[in-house]
Amino acid sequence: xxxxxxxxxxxxxAALADAALCRAGELGASHADVRVMRTRSxxxxxxxxxxxxxxxxxxxxxSVRVVHDGSWGFxxxxxxxxxxxxxxxxxxxxxxxxxxxxxxxxxxxADEPAHVGEHVSSYERNPxxxxxxxxxxxxxxxxxxxxxxxVSHVDAEAYYVQENTFFANLAGTRTTQQRVRIHPTVxxxxxxxxxxxxxxxxxxxxxRGWEYLCGTGWDSDAEIAELPEQLRELVAAPEVSAGAHxxxxxxxxxxxxxxxxxxxxTELDRALGYEAAYAGTSFATLDQLGSLRYGTxxxxxxxxxxxxxxxxxxxxxxxGVAAQRFDIIRDGVLVGYQLNRQMASExxxxxxxxxxxxxxxxxxxxxxxPNVSLQPVAGGPSTAGLIADVEDGYYIxxxxxxxxDMQRYNFQxxxxxWYRIRGGELAGQVKHGAYQATTTDxxxxxxxxxxxxxxxxxxxxNCGKGQPGQSAAVSHGCPSALFRAVNxxxxxxxxxx
Amino acid sequence: xxxxxxxxxxxxGIAEGSIVVEETSEANLRWANNALTTNGQMASRTxxxxxxxxxxxxxxxxxIDSASDLVALVERAGGSGGSASSGVIDDGFGxxxxxxxxxxxxxxxRGLGESFxxxxxxxxxxxxxxxxxxxxxxxxTSRGVRRRAVVPMGxxxxxxxxxxxxxxxxxxxxxxDFTDVDIAAHTAELWRRLAWGEKRIDLPAGRYEVLLxxxxxxxxMIYAYWTMNGRDAxxxxxxxxxxxxxxxxxxxxxxxPVSLCSDPSVEQLPCAPFAxxxxxEPGMRSVRDNGELVGRVDWLTDGVLTSLxxxxxxxxxxxxxxxxxxxxxxxxxxxxxxxxxSTKRGLLLTCLWYIxxxxxxxxxxxxxxxxGVYLIEDGQVVGAVNxxxxxxxxxxxxxRASEASLAELTLCREWNDYFTKTSMPALxxxxxxxxxxxxxx
Numbered sequence: 001x002x003x004x005x006x007x008x009x010x011x012x013x014a015a016l017a018d019a020a021l022c023r024a025g026e027l028g029a030s031h032a033d034v035r036v037m038r039t040r041s042x043x044x045x046x047x048x049x050x051x052x053x054x055x056x057x058x059x060x061x062x063s064v065r066v067v068h069d070g071s072w073g074f075x076x077x078x079x080x081x082x083x084x085x086x087x088x089x090x091x092x093x094x095x096x097x098x099x100x101x102x103x104x105x106x107x108x109x110a111d112e113p114a115h116v117g118e119h120v121s122s123y124e125r126n127p128x129x130x131x132x133x134x135x136x137x138x139x140x141x142x143x144x145x146x147x148x149x150x151v152s153h154v155d156a157e158a159y160y161v162q163e164n165t166f167f168a169n170l171a172g173t174r175t176t177q178q179r180v181r182i183h184p185t186v187x188x189x190x191x192x193x194x195x196x197x198x199x200x201x202x203x204x205x206x207x208r209g210w211e212y213l214c215g216t217g218w219d220s221d222a223e224i225a226e227l228p229e230q231l232r233e234l235v236a237a238p239e240v241s242a243g244a245h246x247x248x249x250x251x252x253x254x255x256x257x258x259x260x261x262x263x264x265x266t267e268l269d270r271a272l273g274y275e276a277a278y279a280g281t282s283f284a285t286l287d288q289l290g291s292l293r294y295g296t297x298x299x300x301x302x303x304x305x306x307x308x309x310x311x312x313x314x315x316x317x318x319x320g321v322a323a324q325r326f327d328i329i330r331d332g333v334l335v336g337y338q339l340n341r342q343m344a345s346e347x348x349x350x351x352x353x354x355x356x357x358x359x360x361x362x363x364x365x366x367x368x369x370p371n372v373s374l375q376p377v378a379g380g381p382s383t384a385g386l387i388a389d390v391e392d393g394y395y396i397x398x399x400x401x402x403x404x405d406m407q408r409y410n411f412q413x414x415x416x417x418w419y420r421i422r423g424g425e426l427a428g429q430v431k432h433g434a435y436q437a438t439t440t441d442x443x444x445x446x447x448x449x450x451x452x453x454x455x456x457x458x459x460x461x462n463c464g465k466g467q468p469g470q471s472a473a474v475s476h477g478c479p480s481a482l483f484r485a486v487n488x489x490x491x492x493x494x495x496x497x
Numbered sequence: 498x499x500x501x502x503x504x505x506x507x508x509x510g511i512a513e514g515s516i517v518v519e520e521t522s523e524a525n526l527r528w529a530n531n532a533l534t535t536n537g538q539m540a541s542r543t544x545x546x547x548x549x550x551x552x553x554x555x556x557x558x559x560x561i562d563s564a565s566d567l568v569a570l571v572e573r574a575g576g577s578g579g580s581a582s583s584g585v586i587d588d589g590f591g592x593x594x595x596x597x598x599x600x601x602x603x604x605x606x607r608g609l610g611e612s613f614x615x616x617x618x619x620x621x622x623x624x625x626x627x628x629x630x631x632x633x634x635x636x637x638t639s640r641g642v643r644r645r646a647v648v649p650m651g652x653x654x655x656x657x658x659x660x661x662x663x664x665x666x667x668x669x670x671x672x673x674d675f676t677d678v679d680i681a682a683h684t685a686e687l688w689r690r691l692a693w694g695e696k697r698i699d700l701p702a703g704r705y706e707v708l709l710x711x712x713x714x715x716x717x718m719i720y721a722y723w724t725m726n727g728r729d730a731x732x733x734x735x736x737x738x739x740x741x742x743x744x745x746x747x748x749x750x751x752x753x754p755v756s757l758c759s760d761p762s763v764e765q766l767p768c769a770p771f772a773x774x775x776x777x778e779p780g781m782r783s784v785r786d787n788g789e790l791v792g793r794v795d796w797l798t799d800g801v802l803t804s805l806x807x808x809x810x811x812x813x814x815x816x817x818x819x820x821x822x823x824x825x826x827x828x829x830x831x832x833x834x835x836x837x838x839s840t841k842r843g844l845l846l847t848c849l850w851y852i853x854x855x856x857x858x859x860x861x862x863x864x865x866x867x868x869g870v871y872l873i874e875d876g877q878v879v880g881a882v883n884x885x886x887x888x889x890x891x892x893x894x895x896x897r898a899s900e901a902s903l904a905e906l907t908l909c910r911e912w913n914d915y916f917t918k919t920s921m922p923a924l925x926x927x928x929x930x931x932x933x934x935x936x937x938x
Contacts, residue, residue, distance in 0.1 A: 043776070045777070045779065047779050051553070052777055052779040053554075053556075053776055053777035053778070053779065054553075054554070054555060054556060055556040055557075055558070055775075055776040055777075056556070056557050056558070056573075057543075057545075057557075057558040057559065058558065058559035058560065059541075059543070059559075059560065060559070060560045061541060061560065063539075071533075072535060072536065073536065074535070074536060074537040074538070075537065075538050075539070076537070076538075076539045076540070076541075077539075077540045077541075078540065078541055078542055078560045078562060079562055080562075091538055094599070095536050095537065095538055095599050098536075098599050098600075098602075098606070099526070099533050099536045101606075101610055102526075102528065102532065102533035102606060102609065102610055102613070103532050103533050104531065104532040105532070152732075152733070153732060153734065189734055191732070191733035191734065193740075195733075195738075195858045196733050196734055196738070196857075196858060198857070272529075272530075273529050273530050273622070273624065273662075274529045274534050275529075276529055276622075276624040276656060276658065276662075277529070277624035277625045277626055277654050277655075277656040277667075278626065278654070280850075280937070281662065283936075283937075362539045362541055363537075363539075364535050364537055366535075401853050401854060401855045401863065402853060403851045403852070403853045403863045403864055403865070403886070404851060405850070405851065405865045405867075405884065405886070405935040405936075405937035406850060406851070406865065406867055406937050407936070407937035407938065408937075409935055409936045409937050410865065410884075410886050410933060410934070410935035410936065410937065412855075412863050412886060412932075412933075414855060432856070434855065434863075436886070436932075436933055438936060464914075467525070467527055467626040467628070467654075467914075468523070468525055468537075468628060468914075469914040487933075489888075489932070491855050491856050491861060491888070492856075494855070494861065494888035494930065494932055495855075495856060495859050495861040495888065495889075495890060495893070496893070496930065
């Protein structure tokens with residue numbers, strides 16, 4: 001395991017925690033926790049081979065969260081002194097007092113043992129320690145290859161993050177963590193008489209370091225080499241045919257459908273209405289736990305914060321709960337939700353399964369999704385095997401546009417590349433396709449799930465939730481899968497053209 | 498020492514570039530099921546240092562709590578010293594940042610408690626969010642410019658649902674300080690809309706005559722605004738492109754006399770009157786624009802595309818800068834209620850939600866209706882219908898809109914995490930594409 005960044009470890013973490021927790025206790029808080037969080041972000045944008053934007057940012061702050069007289073109170077700031085930490089505890093208690101009249105029940109938290117330790121995510125080269133000439137040079141090199149191959153425009157970007165969190169609470173938990181993640185993207189554009197078409201790389205964001213752009217975990221060179229011909233094929237491709245079609249969906253697209261229609265739908269705070277005014281609620285209401293038929297028997301979905309290189313992988317969550325793995329859907333039936341300590345207690349669901357996260361010290365921890373993954377079938381078919389089972393349909397690769405309604409029912413997705421399937425074989429790209437379905441109908445049409453060799457760990461670095469808004473990184477592993485008679489739209493027709 | 502003094506100590510380390518310091522103070526309340534869920538009072542201060550050399554810009558940012566923190570950032574950005582320059586200095590540059598606190602909600606919170614009690618009596622549920630933020634920004638350039646602005650942002654979202662969650666209504670308001678928020682009036686409007694929703698009517702997918710309220714128009718126009726990248730247009734890469742490396746500037750996009758502008762001088766929609774850029778956004782904003790004064794920009798005039806965004810570059814001295822407010826009017830003289838009264842048969846929407854691009858070439862967007870789709874017959878709302886998924890382009894809608902109301906201050910729904918300062922009319926669209934039915938309520 002790697003080491004915690006010395007510059008973070010050198011901050012007066014213990015002194016800040018002691019000052020804030022002590023003051024919170026003196027003021028009568030029944031629960032108090034302290035978080036010091038530092039997030040370093042780097043972004044490099046290269047456009048047509050020229051560096052257009054290079055930025056490095058750091059956020060660092062301290063927050064105190066209390067339960068006082070049964071009410072939450074939260075305060076945060078940027079001054080890292082014992083006096084400031086104590087003052088934040090006072091502010092948090094004041095906020096709790098102001099809020100008390102507006103609460104109708106006292107906050108209670110599920111028990112969690114105290115934990116003491118460190119966690120560092122699994123990576124080889126910290127992107128922040130890579131020479132700038134190499135960081136920019138890699139993007140420029142890819143861009144020049146693509147421009148030489150005749151594409152009209154290239155946008156190449158690398159986004160990387162190092163996140164450090166220190167957490168302490170009145171129960172005695174003291175944890176220090178470091179996570180690194182990275183996401184390279186390359187988009188090519190062809191401008192032609194009919195307008196323009198674009199394709200983007202499908203390498204997912206990963207809990208890895210700079211080695212990810214150099215062939216470890218993903219072969220970007222091979223992917224980029226294929227882009228120009230794929231783009232030419234797309235420009236010349238015929239239109240998709242709208243109607244009910246069988247679809248084989250590659251994990252590079254299916255991860256996003258899982259994210260929207262399963263992972264968000266099984267956030268318990270959403271099911272209980274806490275997100276109703278913003279992102280919405282869920283059709284998967286708590287009274288259906290154990291009985292809701294989500295999909296076919298092939299559907300086994302897990303939640304975890306343990307998968308190596310997973311974007312949501314940690315040692316402990318932002319309430320000090322140890323990382324775990326749990327079932328969400330088993331044999332097609334809803335069997336679990338994502339929890340934090342308050343909801344686990346209120347709903348009598350036992351221990352929290354560690355799904356609390358805040359994207360900065362300035363935000364309160366919310367219940368956020370862990371890595372949520374569709375499990376492959378042992379001995380299941382290859383992607384080619386699934387395609388061979390389709391007489392007339394489409395194979396969809398790479399995510400693009402997405403949208404879902406506020407109860408997680410009606411969704412619509414497009415993809416980077418759509419291929420026609422005829423007689424069990426691929427028959428060239430088509431364009432302007434979108435698939436639309438109601439969630440349980442879609443998963444109820446899943447008649448084939450690929451084997452372990454088809455499994456890919458996809459994900460997103462920017463899942464949004466909460467008010468004020470927060471962003472979280474999360475992974476979704478899945479195999480290829482086959483869905484029958486899914487509604488396919490032609491987006492040109494939808495636009496009235 | 499003050500922030501201004503920290504800046505003066507550090508700016509001397511930059512031969513060419515700028516320093517941006519943003520101090521943010523915010524407070525929020527959030528509620529669900531007639532009870533408070535979360536709250537907070539937060540403060541932060543971030544500095545961004547830009548060091549330019551030739552065509553390169555190095556941008557480094559981080560929290561600062563002292564002059565030495567800011568000097569260290571300048572060193573990280575590669576600042577190596579410059580000469581003092583005299584330039585324009587805002588009168589208030591030396592003043593401290595302005596804070597807000599949880600007390601800004603004092604009167605509002607009392608009213609909210611009464612609304613909770615009212616909701617319980619009606620067997621209804623209230624959900625929502627209130628946020629107030631003051632952002633003080635200092636911009637200093639190596640050429641001697643010193644600017645300071647304090648920009649308020651406040652928003653209220655209030656959502657009411659029936660106990661079975663099948664009937665839902667929403668109101669929202671942008672505010673600068675919560676003194677103009679009448680929570681009782683908003684709550685009363687929610688009960689009026691929930692009453693409309695007691696009669697449920699199922700309608701199939703299809704094209705309908707639709708009244709888009711100002712907030713929904715705001716969500717669509719904001720996306721059209723964010724896409725107004727002049728460079729992308731010239732390169733043939735967005736909806737404003739024309740053949741041969743040209744753009745659609747000069748082309749009539751609107752059937753109605755639509756005007757769309759941004760203007761920092763509009764008092765009710767305050768934003769900084771100078772450019773604040775903390776990272777290059779190709780074709781949209783350049784860190785080299787920092788501190789330059791920004792005025793009104795007309796993006797559409799009488800339905801004709803007038804301007805696209807242009808940052809300053811080596812070959813372009815003048816910027817066309819997108820300020821953080823957006824005002825639209827389309828020659829309308831009636832109110833939304835009057836438009837309802839003159840509708841033979843159509844749908845009155847409340848919000849659009851989860852809006853995403855499907856096809857950038859036409860700016861085809863998909864999304865959902867939300868929190869109230871009401872059927873109008875013979876000038877009266879006769880009930881609530883199911884929600885829909887739509888597929889429409891705001892550029893195409895401008896062409897097809899057949900009537901507009903008077904413009905009013907409004908809060909959008911989808912984008913109000915990022916953009917709260919809009920004035921929009923309602924629009925009548927004769928043939929809005931409700932692509933599929935959504936079962937969500």
